[in-house]
Amino acid sequence: MEIVLALAIGILTASGLWLIFRPRTFQVILGLSLLSYAVNLFILAAGRLRSDAPPIVGRDPASADPAFYADPLPQALVLTAIVISFATTALLLVVLLASRGLTGTDHVDGEDGET
């Protein structure tokens, strides 16, 4: 499993990096989406891989042993990251629309150079 997830993170990162180097704003937005998937998976992996052990404890104090559950801390971090990445995507999209309206191009520098 570890090797599969590591490769998945690698592929998502590589595709995302390629896209954020592109000159068109839409490509950059998609690239950031892919990168955020990669980073979120990476953070989750920092809690190591556990199946069938969601961090939902019982009310009995004896059940509150970290060994029984997947690490909740990275999950809490990723949860906020998901929502924030939505907000930044929205902001980026609007900025790019505004810049496109002002400059007449969707090039990231606001002027058409090479593709």
Added chain:
Amino acid sequence: MDDTRLLLLVLILPFAGSAIAAFLPQRGRDVAASLTGFNALAGAIMIASLYPVVSAGKVARFAIPWIPALDLNLTLRLDGFTWLFAMLVLVIGALVSFYARYYMSPTDPVPRFFAFLQAFMGAMLGIVLSGNLIQIAFFWELTGLFSFLLIGYWHHNQSARDGARMALIVTGAGGVCLLVGLMLLGRAAGSYDVDAVLAARAAIQSDPTYLPALVLILIGAFTKSAQVPFHFWLPHAMAAPTPVSAYLHSATLVKAGIFLLILLWPVLAGTESWFLIVTSVGLATLLVGAWSAIFQQDLKGMLAYSTISHLGLITLLLGLGSPLGAVAAIFHTVNHATFKASLFMAVGIIDRETGTRDLRLLSGLARFMPITATLAMVAAAAMAGVPLLNGFLSKEMFLAEALQAHSGTVIDVALPYLATLASMFSVLYSVRFIHQTFFGPAPSGLPHEPREAPPWIRLPIEILVLACLLVGVLPALTIGPFLATAVGSVLGEHAPEYSLVVWHGFTMPLLMSFVALLGGMALYILFRAKLNAAERPPFIGRLKGRRTFEAVLAAIVRAARALLRWSATKRLQVQLRLVIVAALVVGTLPFLRYGYSRGPAPDTLIDPIFALLWILGGACAVAAAGLAKFHRLVALVLIGGAGLATCISFIWLSAPDLALTQLLVEIVTLVLLLLGLRWLPQRLPDVWPVGNKPVTVGFRRGGDFVIALLGGAGMAALAYAMMTRPLPDTLSRYFVEQAYPGGGGTNVVNVILVDFRGFDTLGEITVLAIVALTVFTLLRRFRPAPESVQMPAQQHRQNAFDDAREGHERGDTLVHYLLVPRAIIQWLFPVILMFAIYLLMRGHDLPGGGFAGGITASIAILLLYIANGTRAVEAALHIEPVRWISAGLLCAGGTGLAAWAFGYPFLTSHSRYLTIPWIGDIPLATALIFDIGVFAVVVGTTVLILIAIAHQSIRAPRAKTPIDGPPATPTGEPA
């Protein structure tokens, strides 16, 4: 009364008064002036009431701890010396505000003037009363800021703006040096507390950072106190209104440097470097200032250079490092403040009544304004050091000190002669001022006919001149005890014997004084005509401080631009490449050093389905990367595929909360990007025709490809190395163990978000709210590119179809558009909303929570928009997302604040279960109320963003291109 809380009150009063004065109307000048005078007087009375404490040799202290571990507290202290200085600041402040009330023209924005003046007074008191080095630097910068505002008060005047800017830059640059110097000093002393520092003389002087700290602190003090070579800003600051000059350049701003030198004198002075630097700078300033003052034709310019010269004198005295020198320095600081403040005020009156300050135009004013003339003459005589006035006493002390041997260097030999020479210059310009302004024939060609000033405006000068006289005649009875207290607090057991009497017998200093007096008068008689013809001071007149300053500024700007040109690029692609390559290099370095290895933990068994999932997900990602340029919609769908794979991985890896949120966010993001597609340009034809592509483009793309591959490989390798190592014991243990007993919830992730790390979440939803408002604001002024304003091709086809058919109006085709989904969504809407509330309620115990619930609710609204069109929805439903956002923030923040009401820290939560028949246990923690706030913010944010983008399509376009047919395009349909 010795309540040290008075110190805080003294410090707060001027700032509070400033805030009030700032909002007074134009006609509130009397109120503003009285407020300023009252605050200054009240402060003076409070400080005076603390005199019994300091005269007993104790230090009054008041502290509010802030970060005690870092030695950062609000500490106020008052000892004998700072008592004297605070009284000076407050009493002269009161007199200046009284003077300014009558001086300022009613047409100026006077309340603003008093607001600045009080704030400045507060900042100055802050320096004086500070018991902490960092705090001193803070108030130091505040004085710089408010003096900038005061000097530039007549901001319509170019020279005022220039003078203010120059003062700000010079003293501000000095302030930065001072901050660093004080931090070094604090480190050497082991504490930033002033009293601790003052007790650590040996530790400081033996510390290797003593010299750098000394130099930096001295630069700070010298820039503020206008010492050579930083003195040039002071004459330019004379563009300020005269009351400002009277205050800033007598008792306050320029004395801040002197104050600091005296305050730190016990720990910094006495070394060879101190002696050499401070003495030579002081001596140079004394001579340069006095020499330049002789040749000034502007009265305020003359006073400015005379101030520089007197500041140099005080610095010189401090540099000598002898206790008697320090006594003379403290005494002269007080004397100079009194006579210089009164002189500035007198010059202000002359300027006001005659309309000019040019010495060459003025003449014979004594017969027109006899009282002002008498006052100015007494004050100028004090400045020249005439016996029976206060200036004489401290100048005697100075001359006596100049005769003592201090270091055995050439300075010792030359000092008596140079001191006499400087005194002679001082007499010369004082005599020139008195004789030329007040004696001789009646002036001709003045802008106004001169007349005596009204009595009220003279009152502050009369008080100050009376002080000069009283101190001059009866020093031991007036200033004596206070000076002794001040000296005692600075010098401690080293306080020397000194006598404050007018007559010491025929001594060497007396002889030097008389040589200076007679010599100065003789020089005036010999050279008066030549002085009036002088354009600028001979010898040093060529050293234009201002020109140098401007040249330095220009050079800095040029260098910065050159550096920017050399090192920076405006191209985002280049920047991103650099950032990623730098990250790659930094990330690789540790592996080069320590080698790469997988950890000891065994791999978990590979599930073929999981592998298949990521074969598909990876393919989606790669395909999306390849197609994003020419096939945006396809790329968007493929990205969704990769997102789905991520989402399933979250479930697989025991993160149901994440999977839920990811899935919902995925939907919203998709709709968002689809809405955005409408405004993007048509697919571009390839800029490079086939076979005509420059080689560099291929190189660049190849380079990008390699960087991307390396980055991906690096992340994969890093992730693998991390995952194969066992998990160390982290904070998670605490969260898991305390989630139920401490947080009252069983869903640990949710408890972390709304309880343990609730403050982070509060910050996060604030960010969301800010983003939403930014998006909203950006889109209000949105101007789409002209070609996007055209109707989409699909709508043309629809219209053509409608036109071609009998009995069809345009838009009829759309009536039945999405009819079945519309009906379904209509019915589903309440169900989805209920599901959202369910997710919110159960969040504390089971996967769900405010984020997931909020996005679900906004998806319900979104579906309604998609199915029915923007106009139809908004005719029936009023959603005010901004209200949702503000209500949510208030709710979440209020929950946190409510904890205060019960005496707990911010955001402490309380939890219990409520059992409702039929439904069961409801977790009822205060965290739930917090989560409701999160829910509301998320709903408001998502809906606001999406609606703002959706609305662009139904807005009346602003572009000039005429539009064919109705502009309305119900959102969602073309996409």
